[in-house]
Amino acid sequence: GAVVSQHPSWVICKSGTSVKIECRSLDFQATTMFWYRQFPKQSLMLMATSNEGSKATYEQGVEKDKFLINHASLTLSTLTVTSAHPEDSSFYICSAPSVEGAHTQYFGPGTRLTVL
Amino acid sequence: AQKVTQAQTEISVVEKEDVTLDCVYETRDTTYYLFWYKQPPSGELVFLIRRNSFDEQNEISGRYSWNFQKSTSSFNFTITASQVVDSAVYFCALSEMDSSYKLIFGSGTRLLVRP
8 A cells, every 4th residue: 555654763863953854655646745743642733734846834833944844746745843952852743645535644654853 | 623532541451351432523514534543652653444424334343343423523432352452542533624634633542451
């Protein structure tokens, strides 16, 4: 079946640096991808909708200048956490709508970000 | 406004017990989809089921069964004869027809199955 991959699976960085997370649809095209953030023992919260060829749509309260999203192709979306701080440490998960429709999404395995 | 409530934060059962995870949702749309996902310790979400708002038939898949009741806006999930491998966090989620595929997740229920 369709697969969504994420890279890296985990990353540790120093405070103030930027980190890029990639989300790829491996055997299907995705004009839309979604980025979620999950803090420990909490639910998934939608951060933004990534749109191929246009600007991302951010959810209320998410800083677009801090979380840069680029949907460069039909199979790749990237999330860059700029000037990361310890409070940005979280589990970041991307997803893409299923080609079968019916609002089903394929989820990536997630990227665990730790900011020291 | 759309909302998903999973009132049970954590459930602990002994292996072979049956367990039901509750999910209550709110939506103004008449067309919507409901989902259950499993998140094991590895973190990767595992899709379990999708149900659309026009299909109220209950579903059974092996030890798993789902009870969809529109009258009470509930979509409960039952695991029969639970096993240790069922230990995980389970999320109920809602997607409205006009939401551009956005998923609204409940807070999750952590299930611990003890041997």
